[in-house]
Amino acid sequence: MKKQTLFSVAICLITSNIFSQTVILNNTGTPEIQLPDIPGYLTMKCDFHVHTVFSDGVVWPTVRVDEALAEGLDAIAITEHVEWHRVEVIDDNRISYEIARDRAEGSDLVIIPGGEISASPDHFNALFLEDPNDRKLKDTIPARRIAAANAHGGFVFWNHPGWTAKYKNGNTPVTEEFKNLLRDESVQGIEVCNGNGYWEGALKLALEYDLALLGNSDIHGVSYNRFEPGKHRTVTLVFAKEKSAEGIRDALLDKRTAIYQGDHLIGPVEFLKPLFFESLELEATYREGTTIAYVSITNNSDINFYCGNRSPFLFYNSTHFFTIKAHSTTILGVKVNKNLPEFELDLVIHNLVVAPGESLELSLPVIMD
Ligand SMILES: [Zn+2]
Ligand SMILES: [Zn+2]
CATH class of the missing domain: 3.20.20.140 (Metal-dependent hydrolases)
Incomplete structure:
Protein backbone atom coordinates (compact mmCIF):
# COMPACT_ATOMS: atom_id res chain seq x y z
CA MET A 1 0.00 0.00 0.00
CA LYS A 2 1.23 3.48 -0.76
CA LYS A 3 0.59 5.28 2.48
CA GLN A 4 -1.77 5.77 5.34
CA THR A 5 -2.21 9.51 5.46
CA LEU A 6 -4.64 11.70 7.30
CA PHE A 7 -7.08 12.88 4.73
CA SER A 8 -8.44 15.89 6.50
CA VAL A 9 -11.20 16.75 4.06
CA ALA A 10 -12.65 13.27 4.25
CA ILE A 11 -12.34 13.22 8.04
CA CYS A 12 -14.27 16.49 8.27
CA LEU A 13 -17.00 14.86 6.24
CA ILE A 14 -17.17 11.94 8.66
CA THR A 15 -20.02 13.23 10.71
CA SER A 16 -23.67 12.54 10.08
CA ASN A 17 -23.29 11.16 6.60
CA ILE A 18 -20.58 8.62 7.34
CA PHE A 19 -22.43 5.63 5.98
CA SER A 20 -23.31 6.91 2.57
CA GLN A 21 -20.83 4.59 0.95
CA THR A 22 -19.17 6.79 -1.64
CA VAL A 23 -18.23 10.44 -1.55
CA ILE A 24 -17.23 11.75 -4.94
CA LEU A 25 -14.23 13.99 -4.32
CA ASN A 26 -12.83 14.20 -7.76
CA ASN A 27 -13.70 13.16 -11.25
CA THR A 28 -10.93 14.48 -13.41
CA GLY A 29 -12.79 14.07 -16.69
CA THR A 30 -9.45 13.84 -18.48
CA PRO A 31 -9.03 11.69 -21.58
CA GLU A 32 -5.59 10.60 -20.37
CA ILE A 33 -5.34 7.15 -18.83
CA GLN A 34 -4.36 7.51 -15.16
CA LEU A 35 -2.73 4.50 -13.55
CA PRO A 36 0.07 4.53 -10.98
CA ASP A 37 3.64 3.34 -11.37
CA ILE A 38 4.56 0.37 -9.20
CA PRO A 39 7.64 -0.11 -6.99
CA GLY A 40 10.69 -0.56 -9.23
CA TYR A 41 8.88 0.03 -12.51
CA ARG A 256 6.47 -7.71 -17.47
CA THR A 257 3.04 -6.82 -18.89
CA ALA A 258 -0.65 -6.68 -18.06
CA ILE A 259 -3.75 -5.66 -20.01
CA TYR A 260 -6.16 -2.80 -19.37
CA GLN A 261 -9.46 -3.40 -21.19
CA GLY A 262 -12.69 -1.65 -20.20
CA ASP A 263 -12.89 -1.86 -16.41
CA HIS A 264 -10.67 -4.94 -16.27
CA LEU A 265 -7.02 -5.56 -15.59
CA ILE A 266 -5.65 -8.91 -16.69
CA GLY A 267 -2.17 -9.98 -15.66
CA PRO A 268 0.11 -11.69 -13.18
CA VAL A 269 -0.48 -11.26 -9.44
CA GLU A 270 2.99 -9.71 -9.06
CA PHE A 271 1.90 -6.68 -11.12
CA LEU A 272 -1.85 -6.40 -10.40
CA LYS A 273 -1.37 -6.42 -6.64
CA PRO A 274 1.00 -3.41 -6.53
CA LEU A 275 -1.16 -1.58 -9.11
CA PHE A 276 -4.12 -1.98 -6.75
CA PHE A 277 -2.19 -0.85 -3.67
CA GLU A 278 -0.50 2.08 -5.42
CA SER A 279 -3.90 3.34 -6.62
CA LEU A 280 -5.14 3.75 -3.05
CA GLU A 281 -4.69 5.93 0.01
CA LEU A 282 -6.18 4.70 3.26
CA GLU A 283 -7.02 6.17 6.61
CA ALA A 284 -9.07 4.73 9.41
CA THR A 285 -10.46 5.72 12.78
CA TYR A 286 -12.93 4.22 15.27
CA ARG A 287 -16.29 5.87 15.59
CA GLU A 288 -16.29 7.34 19.08
CA GLY A 289 -17.46 4.93 21.75
CA THR A 290 -17.78 2.03 19.29
CA THR A 291 -15.72 -0.81 17.79
CA ILE A 292 -16.72 0.20 14.27
CA ALA A 293 -13.81 1.32 12.12
CA TYR A 294 -14.39 3.98 9.52
CA VAL A 295 -12.05 3.01 6.72
CA SER A 296 -11.68 5.74 4.13
CA ILE A 297 -10.26 4.45 0.83
CA THR A 298 -9.31 7.01 -1.82
CA ASN A 299 -8.78 5.59 -5.31
CA ASN A 300 -6.63 7.88 -7.46
CA SER A 301 -6.74 5.64 -10.54
CA ASP A 302 -9.15 5.34 -13.48
CA ILE A 303 -10.24 1.83 -12.49
CA ASN A 304 -13.27 0.96 -10.40
CA PHE A 305 -12.33 -1.93 -8.13
CA TYR A 306 -15.20 -4.39 -7.65
CA CYS A 307 -14.50 -6.03 -4.32
CA GLY A 308 -15.84 -8.97 -2.36
CA ASN A 309 -15.23 -9.20 1.39
CA ARG A 310 -13.76 -12.49 2.57
CA SER A 311 -12.71 -11.28 6.02
CA PRO A 312 -14.22 -12.45 9.29
CA PHE A 313 -15.37 -8.82 9.74
CA LEU A 314 -18.82 -7.73 8.56
CA PHE A 315 -19.61 -4.26 7.28
CA TYR A 316 -21.96 -1.80 8.94
CA ASN A 317 -22.90 0.01 5.73
CA SER A 318 -22.51 -2.53 2.94
CA THR A 319 -23.01 -6.13 1.97
CA HIS A 320 -19.91 -8.23 1.28
CA PHE A 321 -19.85 -6.70 -2.24
CA PHE A 322 -18.65 -3.12 -2.67
CA THR A 323 -16.97 -0.89 -5.23
CA ILE A 324 -13.93 1.32 -4.69
CA LYS A 325 -14.81 3.85 -7.35
CA ALA A 326 -12.26 5.54 -9.59
CA HIS A 327 -11.17 9.04 -8.48
CA SER A 328 -13.39 8.80 -5.42
CA THR A 329 -13.30 8.08 -1.73
CA THR A 330 -15.18 5.07 -0.46
CA ILE A 331 -15.93 4.78 3.24
CA LEU A 332 -16.48 1.38 4.78
CA GLY A 333 -17.84 0.83 8.29
CA VAL A 334 -16.07 -2.30 9.52
CA LYS A 335 -17.39 -4.14 12.59
CA VAL A 336 -14.08 -5.04 14.20
CA ASN A 337 -15.69 -5.97 17.58
CA LYS A 338 -12.56 -4.75 19.46
CA ASN A 339 -10.52 -1.55 19.19
CA LEU A 340 -7.63 -3.32 17.44
CA PRO A 341 -4.76 -1.00 16.45
CA GLU A 342 -4.61 -2.70 13.07
CA PHE A 343 -6.33 -5.46 11.12
CA GLU A 344 -6.55 -6.82 7.60
CA LEU A 345 -9.41 -6.95 5.16
CA ASP A 346 -9.27 -10.12 3.05
CA LEU A 347 -10.67 -9.19 -0.35
CA VAL A 348 -11.22 -10.57 -3.80
CA ILE A 349 -11.03 -7.93 -6.54
CA HIS A 350 -13.38 -9.38 -9.12
CA ASN A 351 -12.32 -7.28 -12.14
CA LEU A 352 -8.61 -7.93 -11.67
CA VAL A 353 -8.13 -11.23 -13.48
CA VAL A 354 -5.01 -13.34 -12.87
CA ALA A 355 -5.97 -16.60 -14.62
CA PRO A 356 -8.99 -18.02 -16.47
CA GLY A 357 -11.97 -17.67 -14.11
CA GLU A 358 -9.72 -16.43 -11.31
CA SER A 359 -9.64 -12.98 -9.70
CA LEU A 360 -6.97 -11.34 -7.56
CA GLU A 361 -7.15 -12.12 -3.85
CA LEU A 362 -5.27 -10.04 -1.30
CA SER A 363 -5.18 -8.73 2.24
CA LEU A 364 -5.54 -4.99 2.66
CA PRO A 365 -3.78 -3.84 5.84
CA VAL A 366 -5.67 -1.21 7.82
CA ILE A 367 -3.74 0.76 10.44
CA MET A 368 -5.85 2.90 12.72
CA ASP A 369 -4.94 6.58 13.05
ZN1 LIG B 1 -4.86 -8.93 -38.10
ZN1 LIG C 1 -4.22 -5.51 -37.47
Missing part, protein backbone atom coordinates in the same frame (compact mmCIF):
# COMPACT_ATOMS: atom_id res chain seq x y z
CA LEU A 42 7.17 2.69 -14.60
CA THR A 43 3.69 1.68 -15.76
CA MET A 44 3.74 2.42 -19.50
CA LYS A 45 0.46 2.50 -21.42
CA CYS A 46 1.18 1.02 -24.85
CA ASP A 47 -0.71 0.12 -27.99
CA PHE A 48 1.32 -2.32 -30.08
CA HIS A 49 -1.19 -2.74 -32.91
CA VAL A 50 -2.30 0.23 -35.02
CA HIS A 51 -2.88 0.74 -38.74
CA THR A 52 -2.82 3.81 -40.96
CA VAL A 53 -3.62 4.52 -44.62
CA PHE A 54 -0.35 2.83 -45.48
CA SER A 55 -2.12 -0.52 -45.04
CA ASP A 56 -5.85 -0.83 -44.31
CA GLY A 57 -6.34 2.02 -41.84
CA VAL A 58 -8.12 5.25 -42.71
CA VAL A 59 -5.93 7.91 -41.07
CA TRP A 60 -2.54 9.43 -41.75
CA PRO A 61 0.23 8.33 -39.31
CA THR A 62 0.39 11.81 -37.71
CA VAL A 63 -3.19 11.31 -36.49
CA ARG A 64 -2.15 8.13 -34.66
CA VAL A 65 0.48 10.15 -32.80
CA ASP A 66 -1.91 12.98 -31.90
CA GLU A 67 -4.51 10.51 -30.64
CA ALA A 68 -1.95 8.64 -28.54
CA LEU A 69 -0.70 11.86 -26.94
CA ALA A 70 -4.25 13.04 -26.19
CA GLU A 71 -5.07 9.69 -24.58
CA GLY A 72 -1.96 9.72 -22.40
CA LEU A 73 -0.28 6.73 -24.03
CA ASP A 74 3.46 6.22 -23.60
CA ALA A 75 4.14 4.17 -26.74
CA ILE A 76 2.58 2.98 -29.97
CA ALA A 77 3.86 0.50 -32.54
CA ILE A 78 3.04 1.17 -36.18
CA THR A 79 2.09 -2.26 -37.49
CA GLU A 80 1.01 -2.08 -41.13
CA HIS A 81 0.30 -5.33 -42.96
CA VAL A 82 3.69 -6.09 -44.49
CA GLU A 83 2.33 -8.13 -47.42
CA TRP A 84 -0.07 -5.64 -48.89
CA HIS A 85 -1.02 -1.98 -48.99
CA ARG A 86 -3.67 0.21 -50.44
CA VAL A 87 -3.00 0.53 -54.14
CA GLU A 88 -3.05 4.30 -54.01
CA VAL A 89 -0.07 4.66 -51.66
CA ILE A 90 3.51 3.66 -52.08
CA ASP A 91 4.58 0.10 -51.28
CA ASP A 92 6.99 0.90 -48.46
CA ASN A 93 6.64 -0.46 -44.92
CA ARG A 94 8.90 2.09 -43.30
CA ILE A 95 7.29 5.35 -44.39
CA SER A 96 4.36 5.31 -41.96
CA TYR A 97 6.73 4.62 -39.05
CA GLU A 98 9.00 7.48 -40.11
CA ILE A 99 6.12 9.94 -40.44
CA ALA A 100 4.86 8.96 -36.97
CA ARG A 101 8.36 9.12 -35.46
CA ASP A 102 8.90 12.63 -36.87
CA ARG A 103 5.52 13.79 -35.56
CA ALA A 104 6.34 12.49 -32.07
CA GLU A 105 9.71 14.24 -31.97
CA GLY A 106 9.99 16.49 -28.93
CA SER A 107 7.31 14.55 -27.05
CA ASP A 108 7.65 11.62 -24.63
CA LEU A 109 5.76 9.26 -26.92
CA VAL A 110 7.83 6.25 -27.98
CA ILE A 111 7.21 5.07 -31.57
CA ILE A 112 8.17 1.47 -32.32
CA PRO A 113 8.67 0.12 -35.86
CA GLY A 114 6.67 -3.01 -36.53
CA GLY A 115 4.56 -4.92 -38.97
CA GLU A 116 1.65 -7.34 -39.14
CA ILE A 117 2.46 -10.64 -40.79
CA SER A 118 -0.11 -13.01 -42.26
CA ALA A 119 1.04 -16.54 -41.65
CA SER A 120 -0.99 -19.71 -41.68
CA PRO A 121 -3.50 -19.75 -40.14
CA ASP A 122 -3.43 -16.41 -38.40
CA HIS A 123 -1.83 -12.98 -38.05
CA PHE A 124 1.26 -12.09 -36.03
CA ASN A 125 2.77 -8.73 -35.12
CA ALA A 126 6.50 -8.22 -35.10
CA LEU A 127 7.93 -5.27 -33.15
CA PHE A 128 11.37 -3.65 -33.40
CA LEU A 129 11.83 -4.71 -37.03
CA GLU A 130 15.17 -3.46 -38.30
CA ASP A 131 13.93 -3.45 -41.88
CA PRO A 132 10.17 -3.76 -42.41
CA ASN A 133 10.83 -3.86 -46.16
CA ASP A 134 12.85 -7.09 -45.96
CA ARG A 135 11.40 -9.29 -48.74
CA LYS A 136 11.74 -12.33 -46.47
CA LEU A 137 8.88 -10.96 -44.36
CA LYS A 138 6.71 -11.64 -47.44
CA ASP A 139 8.10 -15.11 -48.17
CA THR A 140 5.69 -17.31 -50.13
CA ILE A 141 5.91 -19.85 -47.31
CA PRO A 142 4.16 -18.13 -44.37
CA ALA A 143 6.13 -19.92 -41.62
CA ARG A 144 9.30 -18.41 -43.04
CA ARG A 145 7.86 -14.93 -42.53
CA ILE A 146 7.90 -15.46 -38.77
CA ALA A 147 11.44 -16.82 -39.00
CA ALA A 148 12.43 -13.64 -40.86
CA ALA A 149 10.92 -11.47 -38.12
CA ASN A 150 12.84 -13.47 -35.51
CA ALA A 151 16.02 -12.96 -37.52
CA HIS A 152 15.46 -9.20 -37.15
CA GLY A 153 15.53 -9.64 -33.39
CA GLY A 154 11.87 -8.66 -33.42
CA PHE A 155 9.44 -9.46 -30.63
CA VAL A 156 6.65 -11.52 -32.23
CA PHE A 157 3.17 -12.03 -30.85
CA TRP A 158 0.04 -13.81 -32.00
CA ASN A 159 -2.78 -11.44 -32.95
CA HIS A 160 -6.48 -11.73 -32.22
CA PRO A 161 -6.78 -15.49 -31.65
CA GLY A 162 -10.47 -16.26 -31.92
CA TRP A 163 -11.02 -13.86 -34.79
CA THR A 164 -14.65 -14.48 -35.73
CA ALA A 165 -14.15 -13.36 -39.36
CA LYS A 166 -12.22 -16.57 -39.71
CA TYR A 167 -13.43 -18.84 -36.90
CA LYS A 168 -17.17 -18.74 -36.37
CA ASN A 169 -17.06 -20.14 -32.82
CA GLY A 170 -14.59 -17.43 -31.77
CA ASN A 171 -11.69 -19.81 -31.15
CA THR A 172 -8.66 -20.35 -33.35
CA PRO A 173 -7.71 -24.03 -33.24
CA VAL A 174 -4.38 -24.46 -31.48
CA THR A 175 -2.63 -26.82 -33.86
CA GLU A 176 0.71 -28.59 -33.36
CA GLU A 177 2.15 -26.04 -35.82
CA PHE A 178 1.11 -23.27 -33.43
CA LYS A 179 2.34 -25.09 -30.37
CA ASN A 180 5.74 -25.51 -32.00
CA LEU A 181 5.97 -21.74 -32.57
CA LEU A 182 5.19 -21.17 -28.90
CA ARG A 183 7.51 -23.91 -27.66
CA ASP A 184 10.55 -22.74 -29.60
CA GLU A 185 9.83 -19.11 -28.64
CA SER A 186 9.44 -17.94 -32.25
CA VAL A 187 6.28 -16.35 -30.85
CA GLN A 188 6.82 -14.70 -27.45
CA GLY A 189 3.51 -13.03 -26.73
CA ILE A 190 -0.22 -13.26 -27.37
CA GLU A 191 -3.11 -10.82 -27.66
CA VAL A 192 -5.53 -11.92 -24.97
CA CYS A 193 -7.49 -8.75 -25.82
CA ASN A 194 -7.86 -7.08 -29.21
CA GLY A 195 -10.19 -4.08 -29.15
CA ASN A 196 -13.27 -5.29 -27.30
CA GLY A 197 -12.44 -8.96 -27.88
CA TYR A 198 -11.27 -11.16 -24.99
CA TRP A 199 -10.03 -14.74 -25.37
CA GLU A 200 -9.81 -16.79 -22.24
CA GLY A 201 -8.15 -19.59 -24.24
CA ALA A 202 -5.33 -17.17 -25.08
CA LEU A 203 -4.85 -16.39 -21.39
CA LYS A 204 -4.63 -20.12 -20.71
CA LEU A 205 -2.04 -20.53 -23.48
CA ALA A 206 -0.05 -17.58 -22.17
CA LEU A 207 0.22 -19.17 -18.74
CA GLU A 208 1.03 -22.58 -20.22
CA TYR A 209 3.79 -21.33 -22.54
CA ASP A 210 5.01 -18.36 -20.52
CA LEU A 211 3.99 -15.74 -23.09
CA ALA A 212 3.77 -11.98 -22.58
CA LEU A 213 0.14 -10.86 -22.24
CA LEU A 214 -0.91 -8.20 -24.73
CA GLY A 215 -4.02 -6.10 -25.22
CA ASN A 216 -4.12 -3.72 -28.16
CA SER A 217 -6.62 -1.66 -30.12
CA ASP A 218 -5.90 -2.91 -33.69
CA ILE A 219 -7.34 0.46 -34.60
CA HIS A 220 -8.12 1.17 -38.27
CA GLY A 221 -10.52 4.10 -37.95
CA VAL A 222 -10.41 7.25 -35.81
CA SER A 223 -9.97 6.92 -32.04
CA TYR A 224 -12.79 8.77 -30.29
CA ASN A 225 -11.56 8.10 -26.74
CA ARG A 226 -10.14 11.58 -26.34
CA PHE A 227 -13.64 13.02 -26.75
CA GLU A 228 -15.25 10.62 -24.29
CA PRO A 229 -13.56 10.97 -20.88
CA GLY A 230 -13.96 7.77 -18.92
CA LYS A 231 -13.47 5.64 -22.01
CA HIS A 232 -10.13 4.33 -23.15
CA ARG A 233 -8.70 2.08 -25.81
CA THR A 234 -7.48 -1.41 -24.90
CA VAL A 235 -3.80 -1.14 -23.98
CA THR A 236 -0.88 -3.24 -22.88
CA LEU A 237 0.62 -2.07 -19.60
CA VAL A 238 4.36 -2.49 -19.71
CA PHE A 239 6.31 -2.40 -16.45
CA ALA A 240 9.53 -0.84 -17.65
CA LYS A 241 12.72 0.25 -15.92
CA GLU A 242 13.04 3.21 -18.27
CA LYS A 243 10.75 5.05 -20.65
CA SER A 244 12.31 4.09 -23.96
CA ALA A 245 11.98 1.55 -26.77
CA GLU A 246 14.77 -0.46 -25.12
CA GLY A 247 12.97 -0.35 -21.77
CA ILE A 248 9.84 -1.67 -23.46
CA ARG A 249 11.72 -4.38 -25.30
CA ASP A 250 13.36 -5.61 -22.07
CA ALA A 251 10.00 -5.69 -20.31
CA LEU A 252 8.29 -7.59 -23.14
CA LEU A 253 11.04 -10.20 -23.23
CA ASP A 254 10.83 -10.48 -19.44
CA LYS A 255 6.98 -10.81 -19.62
